[in-house]
Amino acid sequence: MKFRHGLPLDTLAPAATVWDLERHRAFQAAVMSKDFYDEEMSRKQEALAATPDMRGQRRAILAAMELGPGEAVLDLGAGNGIMAREMLEIVDPSGSVTGLDAAAPMVAMAREVCPRASFVQGDASELPFEDASFDVVTAAQLLCFLPEQDRALKEIHRVLRPGGRIVVLDTDWGSLVWNSYKPDLMAKAVDIYTRPYADAYVPRTLSRRLRAAGFGNISCNTMTVLNWTPGPDNYAELTTSFLQSIAAASDDFSDDDWQRWVADQEAVAAAGEYMFSLNRYIFSAQRR
Numbered sequence: 052m053k054f055r056h057g058l059p060l061d062t063l064a065p066a067a068t069v070w071d072l073e074r075h076r077a078f079q080a081a082v083m084s085k086d087f088y089d090e091e092m093s094r095k096q097e098a099l100a101a102t103p104d105m106r107g108q109r110r111a112i113l114a115a116m117e118l119g120p121g122e123a124v125l126d127l128g129a130g131n132g133i134m135a136r137e138m139l140e141i142v143d144p145s146g147s148v149t150g151l152d153a154a155a156p157m158v159a160m161a162r163e164v165c166p167r168a169s170f171v172q173g174d175a176s177e178l179p180f181e182d183a184s185f186d187v188v189t190a191a192q193l194l195c196f197l198p199e200q201d202r203a204l205k206e207i208h209r210v211l212r213p214g215g216r217i218v219v220l221d222t223d224w225g226s227l228v229w230n231s232y233k234p235d236l237m238a239k240a241v242d243i244y245t246r247p248y249a250d251a252y253v254p255r256t257l258s259r260r261l262r263a264a265g266f267g268n269i270s271c272n273t274m275t276v277l278n279w280t281p282g283p284d285n286y287a288e289l290t291t292s293f294l295q296s297i298a299a300a301s302d303d304f305s306d307d308d309w310q311r312w313v314a315d316q317e318a319v320a321a322a323g324e325y326m327f328s329l330n331r332y333i334f335s336a337q338r339r
């Protein structure tokens with residue numbers, strides 16, 4: 052079976068479409084399979100988490116969460132567990148951090164990274180927690196994967212205590228500036244890269260969705276991932292290595308496309324016109 056980004060090709064849909072439930076189930080099955088995060092993908096995830104851009108993102112989320120000692124926190128789509136570890140340092144000693152992720156390999160990785168938090172495998176659209184059991188819920192780069200965002204937001208509302216906070220970070224891929232002398236080829240590469248998302252433009256509808264789910268006191272800030280010079284620590288550099296894996300498995304992006312794409316980026320850098328810029332949006336709100 053051919054894989055793209057670790058997912059069987061037939062489970063993927065073009066970006067900005069909403070997947071039907073059957074596709075979603077196939078996606079979930081693929082995400083939870085051992086093929087999703089193989090050794091190479093895990094290594095790339097770790098390298099990505101260590102970049103200054105991702106460290107800055109974690110700082111921005113923590114600032115928006117305004118955590119205090121003793122709070123009970125839920126991290127949805129917890130991924131590698133690094134965020135959970137940083138949250139635990141603040142809510143300790145009487146607070147708690149629970150992480151939930153759909154992918155078994157990610158849950159295993161998170162348990163190693165942060166043994167003192169509790170991690171469960173599950174679906175963010177159907178939370179296995181009691182009503183009103185958390186003070187704060189966060190979801191970073193998760194809603195983009197969900198075909199049922201509204202259902203997940205209602206679930207978050209249910210498990211938050213009245214007055215509890217939600218903090219969501221997501222990317223709007225419409226904000227991308229990635230300089231190229233071959234814009235058609237770049238557009239094709241970005242299309243392939245964003246295909247695993249159910250919605251590559253979450254932030255532009257999120258305030259409406261939050262209100263509809265019963266949240267108030269909504270606020271929003273941006274943080275820009277900005278790489279204006281090339282460098283091995285760049286978020287863009289890691290994005291490129293993910294793109295390489297995706298392109299290698301894709302029927303729509305040939306080896307020749309990949310070689311031309313790399314040569315184009317080298318030409319842009321050699322001319323001193325390197326530029327990668329992508330906006331993330333951090334929404335905070337309160338359960339009414």
Ligand SMILES: C[S@@+](CC[C@H](N)C(=O)[O-])C[C@H]1O[C@@H](n2cnc3c(N)ncnc32)[C@H](O)[C@@H]1O
Binds near residue numbers: 154191197
């Ligand atoms: C891009 S990663 C983000 C990880 C982490 N929040 C961070 O910011 O580093 C998205 C995570 O969401 C998880 N995920 C995807 N669909 C999910 C679902 N329906 N329920 C829970 N987790 C899901 C994936 O397994 C993956 O670990």
